[in-house]
Amino acid sequence: MRKFLLSLILFLPLSGLWADQLEDVYARISAHPVTRGELTQEQYIKVANRSLISKGTFVMAADKGVIFEITDPFPSSMVVTEEKMVQTLPGDVVAVMDGNENAMFKNIARIIHSVFANDVEVLKENFQVSVTGGPKDVVELVPKDPILSMLFLKITLAVGESIDSVSVIEAGGNWVNYTFSNKTFPEKLTEDERQRLAN
Amino acid sequence: MSGRGWPTKRILFLCVLAAVFVAALCRGIHLDTSFFSIFPEYSDLSEVEKKISQNTSSSVYIFAESDDFDTAKKGADALYKEFKDSDVFRSLTLYQDADSFEEIKAFLFEHRYQLIDDETLSMLEAGKVDAVAKSALSQVYSPFSFADLSRLDKDPFLLTEKNMKKYATQGAGNMFMKEGVLAAEADGKWYVMIRGAVTDSALSFSKKNGIGKVYEQIKVLEQENPGVEYFCSGVPFHSYESSSKAMKEISWITGVSLALVALIIFLAFRSLFPMLISLANITVSLLFGLAVAMIFYGKINALALVFGTTLIGVSIDYSIHYFMNREKIFRSLTVNCISTEVSWALLMLAPFPLLRQIALFSAAGLLCSYFIVRLIYPLCPAAVGNRAIEQEKEHGPGGDLTRVAGILVIAICLIAPAFSGIRIKNNIRGMYTMSDRLLEWEKKASSVLNLGTTGEYFIVSGRGPQELLAQEEQLAAALEKEKKAGTLGSYTAISTYVPSMAKQARSYKAASLLLQRSQVQMKALGFGSDAAGQFELDYRNNAGKVVTLKAVPSFMQESIGTLYLGKVGDFYYSAVFPLQVKESDALKNLADGSHVFFMSKIKDIEKELDHLTKIALCFIMVSYLLVFPLLLVVYKKKALRIALVPVAVILGSLAFVSASGGVDLFACSGIVLIFGLGLDYLVYGLEKKTGKATLLSFVTTEISFGALALSSFVPAHVFGLTVCVGLALAYLLSCLINRS
Numbered sequence: 004m005r006k007f008l009l010s011l012i013l014f015l016p017l018s019g020l021w022a023d024q025l026e027d028v029y030a031r032i033s034a035h036p037v038t039r040g041e042l043t044q045e046q047y048i049k050v051a052n053r054s055l056i057s058k059g060t061f062v063m064a065a066d067k068g069v070i071f072e073i074t075d076p077f078p079s080s081m082v083v084t085e086e087k088m089v090q091t092l093p094g095d096v097v098a099v100m101d102g103n104e105n106a107m108f109k110n111i112a113r114i115i116h117s118v119f120a121n122d123v124e125v126l127k128e129n130f131q132v133s134v135t136g137g138p139k140d141v142v143e144l145v146p147k148d149p150i151l152s153m154l155f156l157k158i159t160l161a162v163g164e165s166i167d168s169v170s171v172i173e174a175g176g177n178w179v180n181y182t183f184s185n186k187t188f189p190e191k192l193t194e195d196e197r198q199r200l201a202n
Numbered sequence: 203m204s205g206r207g208w209p210t211k212r213i214l215f216l217c218v219l220a221a222v223f224v225a226a227l228c229r230g231i232h233l234d235t236s237f238f239s240i241f242p243e244y245s246d247l248s249e250v251e252k253k254i255s256q257n258t259s260s261s262v263y264i265f266a267e268s269d270d271f272d273t274a275k276k277g278a279d280a281l282y283k284e285f286k287d288s289d290v291f292r293s294l295t296l297y298q299d300a301d302s303f304e305e306i307k308a309f310l311f312e313h314r315y316q317l318i319d320d321e322t323l324s325m326l327e328a329g330k331v332d333a334v335a336k337s338a339l340s341q342v343y344s345p346f347s348f349a350d351l352s353r354l355d356k357d358p359f360l361l362t363e364k365n366m367k368k369y370a371t372q373g374a375g376n377m378f379m380k381e382g383v384l385a386a387e388a389d390g391k392w393y394v395m396i397r398g399a400v401t402d403s404a405l406s407f408s409k410k411n412g413i414g415k416v417y418e419q420i421k422v423l424e425q426e427n428p429g430v431e432y433f434c435s436g437v438p439f440h441s442y443e444s445s446s447k448a449m450k451e452i453s454w455i456t457g458v459s460l461a462l463v464a465l466i467i468f469l470a471f472r473s474l475f476p477m478l479i480s481l482a483n484i485t486v487s488l489l490f491g492l493a494v495a496m497i498f499y500g501k502i503n504a505l506a507l508v509f510g511t512t513l514i515g516v517s518i519d520y521s522i523h524y525f526m527n528r529e530k531i532f533r534s535l536t537v538n539c540i541s542t543e544v545s546w547a548l549l550m551l552a553p554f555p556l557l558r559q560i561a562l563f564s565a566a567g568l569l570c571s572y573f574i575v576r577l578i579y580p581l582c583p584a585a586v587g588n589r590a591i592e593q594e595k596e597h598g599p600g601g602d603l604t605r606v607a608g609i610l611v612i613a614i615c616l617i618a619p620a621f622s623g624i625r626i627k628n629n630i631r632g633m634y635t636m637s638d639r640l641l642e643w644e645k646k647a648s649s650v651l652n653l654g655t656t657g658e659y660f661i662v663s664g665r666g667p668q669e670l671l672a673q674e675e676q677l678a679a680a681l682e683k684e685k686k687a688g689t690l691g692s693y694t695a696i697s698t699y700v701p702s703m704a705k706q707a708r709s710y711k712a713a714s715l716l717l718q719r720s721q722v723q724m725k726a727l728g729f730g731s732d733a734a735g736q737f738e739l740d741y742r743n744n745a746g747k748v749v750t751l752k753a754v755p756s757f758m759q760e761s762i763g764t765l766y767l768g769k770v771g772d773f774y775y776s777a778v779f780p781l782q783v784k785e786s787d788a789l790k791n792l793a794d795g796s797h798v799f800f801m802s803k804i805k806d807i808e809k810e811l812d813h814l815t816k817i818a819l820c821f822i823m824v825s826y827l828l829v830f831p832l833l834l835v836v837y838k839k840k841a842l843r844i845a846l847v848p849v850a851v852i853l854g855s856l857a858f859v860s861a862s863g864g865v866d867l868f869a870c871s872g873i874v875l876i877f878g879l880g881l882d883y884l885v886y887g888l889e890k891k892t893g894k895a896t897l898l899s900f901v902t903t904e905i906s907f908g909a910l911a912l913s914s915f916v917p918a919h920v921f922g923l924t925v926c927v928g929l930a931l932a933y934l935l936s937c938l939i940n941r942s
Contacts, residue, residue, distance in 0.1 A: 044345055050355045053728040057343040071345040076726075077336065079344040090347060092340045094333050098367075106386055107378035115346060128271075148381045149300040154348050175352030181345060 515906020691782025880932025
């Protein structure tokens with residue numbers, strides 16, 4: 004009981020502190036309206052006991068969403084906005100998770116969008132948040148909802164000037180690391196990007 | 203038969219009364235509060251329709267609303283705990299097991315070769331195996347695809363994953379699973395939903411009515427939990443409100459009618475005895491009508507009782523005429539009773555449960571009243587009513603003026619319909635007016651749920667379950683085309699959960715094409731050389747597997763339960779619900795009328811009501827043809843003069859109803875009754891010394907139907923008003939004709 008009270012006393016101010024730190028981290032991320040760069044995805048498949056590497060590019064627009072373009076080894080793209088997630092596969096096969104059609108899609112899109120955008124309220128609503136300072140701030144997001152835990156157990160962001168990497172641990176023992184490199188910070192999106200991120 | 207003799211007939215009548223009351227008491231008095239039972243049976247598929255109604259008529263949705271999710275969830279939990287073990291609901295669900303998704307995933311994985319999605323299946327059958335394989339690889343390598351790769355060695359083409367999205371979101375609308383409950387967010391508010399099905403006993407009309415308990419508890423919880431509001435949706439709430447309203451109306455219509463009728467009789471006879479015996483007659487007649495209806499139908503709709511209150515005004519006529527004219531009036535009384543009974547009997551033939559109940563209740567009650575007057579009243583002391591008789595004078599001789607006035611009114615009545623234009627128009631939406639609160643709740647629930655359901659759906663049939671599923675698949679293929687054309691957003695059907703065995707076999711066969719690509723696929727996914735062999739072995743081991751309705755995960759069973767209607771007669775049936783329909787005419791064309799039927803409930807009921815209205819108009823003609831020979835026998839030469847008046851009254855009433863917005867079934871039923879009742883004034887008028895009695899009976903009948911015209915239930919209002927106007931016309935004309 005004493006241990007529980009002690010941890011409660013320690014935890015309460017810390018959670019407030021993390022909330023402030025989280026806001027600082029996302030304020031830094033959103034200082035760049037657009038971040039563009041290269042993406043490396045390393046995906047560990049437990050049943051194969053090996054990692055699959057894919058490469059491509061990314062565009063993050065703090066208030067609009069994210070575009071991931073995978074070019075190697077198999078092309079695909081994923082556009083995440085607050086309302087929907089649009090995945091394009093070869094042969095122009097488009098899988099749209101449109102929030103206007105289904106609330107579950109909307110919720111998932113909103114949560115993923117919040118990881119990359121300055122939407123701290125959505126993060127706090129859906130995750131237990133902890134922030135660790137250091138050369139890079141490390142933000143750990145643990146889903147509160149068991150339904151979300153079925154998609155991912157934990158999301159960890161490493162943030163310097165902007166998001167440097169995101170790692171996602173999935174329930175079945177698989178994990179994915181997204182590394183963002185060669186970043187540039189243009190002032191605005193291209194017309195094509197703007198259209199793709201329009202809801 | 204008159205006089206104080208004939209004890210056998212009296213005893214026999216009393217025995218019949220007693221037997222009917224005992225039989226009804228043995229059967230039990232049951233009020234039907236179901237909202238659906240007021241509608242007519244309108245198709246050959248009425249038995250199948252009933253199954254769908256049974257599902258929908260007990261389903262309820264209760265929402266807890268708040269500014270934040272936690273408070274809304276807390277509010278929903280408080281209400282759920284209150285009722286989860288009560289006898290109000292046969293099922294009540296708030297919490298959703300997060301494992302449901304795992305259960306669906308396991309089901310789809312186990313049957314992945316039999317349940318290949320339509321898009322992949324058509325690609326495989328078109329020989330596009332490489333495209334299917336590459337699409338799966340891209341999916342695996344795509345960021346944030348959330349594809350479940352835990353069984354990648356056994357499902358390298360992601361057959362499970364492609365189906366998962368469809369299954370997990372089937373009919374979800376705006377609701378999604380959040381922290382173990384179904385929730386929705388809109389306009390800054392959070393809504394948490396409780397789903398349930400009420401028990402039959404909860405719907406019974408008593409102080410312990412389950413819906414009443416839900417309302418009470420909601421009130422308490424809203425006070426205890428500030429910030430939480432509740433709203434409800436579902437047929438049981440409408441049934442509760444409409445039957446509660448009906449019972450209140452029965453009370454005040456009966457009270458007002460009885461009080462006014464009693465006062466009039468007391469003033470007319472200046473004696474308590476005729477008043478008391480008349481009220482006793484009414485009471486026994488009402489109870490007899492109720493008892494007969496119970497014996498025949500088992501239960502009576504509360505709304506039928508609202509109509510039944512008119513029995514007060516009709517049966518009191520017999521008492522008034524008896525106390526004013528004694529046995530002299532029996533011939534007219536018999537003629538009038540027969541003409542009114544003919545009207546009710548014809549309405550009993552209408553294929554409309556509510557109308558049949560009203561007709562049987564009224565016909566039985568009236569017959570009872572007639573026999574009480576004929577058999578029991580002669581036992582009353584002779585002095586009763588004499589004062590009124592003394593005051594009665596014969597009508598003075600008629601003059602040219604009254605003759606001209608009579609002919610003029612008849613002429614106006616005869617030509618009026620030609621000017622007003624008889625329009626048959628039934629409006630089902632106008633039949634029931636929701637309370638403001640319920641209307642607001644339904645609007646909110648529809649917006650929160652956003653399921654996109656309409657009253658339109660398909661019924662599919664087959665000689666066996668497999669033929670049924672095959673028929674559904676053909677319909678589903680046509681619906682897919684309509685989806686692409688923008689006619690509808692989506693649809694729900696059993697075959698989307700469980701395809702026919704033929705399609706499952708097709709699916710398994712198409713999956714064999716993946717074997718040729720398995721080596722390359724496994725390598726691209728980083729598996730060893732033996733993985734492709736394992737995949738092939740696994741495929742072979744799944745040969746002969748069949749997905750049945752019972753194998754569907756429990757999470758999906760509820761949806762299937764509402765869609766699968768089972769065996770009715772020689773056929774198996776299911777329902778397919780199109781959602782977010784933009785153009786229902788295009789969907790209607792998909793029905794072939796032999797295995798696929800398009801049901802548009804509101805339009806079909808309105809069409810059927812229009813058809814019934816035409817039948818009711820025929821009933822009027824039949825009444826006329828049945829009663830005219832009787833008049834001819836009883837009144838000989840006078841019969842022609844008598845017969846002219848009902849024609850004028852019917853046409854005049856039709857003109858009035860048409861001018862008021864169109865002739866609907868209830869107005870038409872009213873006109874059938876006007877024929878029977880309106881004839882009374884003319885027939886009584888042919889007897890001497892009946893002017894005051896006829897006036898009194900006219901006033902009391904008008905009070906009864908006038909009170910009904912004040913009902914908030916639209917059909918009762920239309921029925922009451924039509925009869926009121928028609929009888930006024932009948933009385934006016936019979937006065938003019940008799941005087942001339």
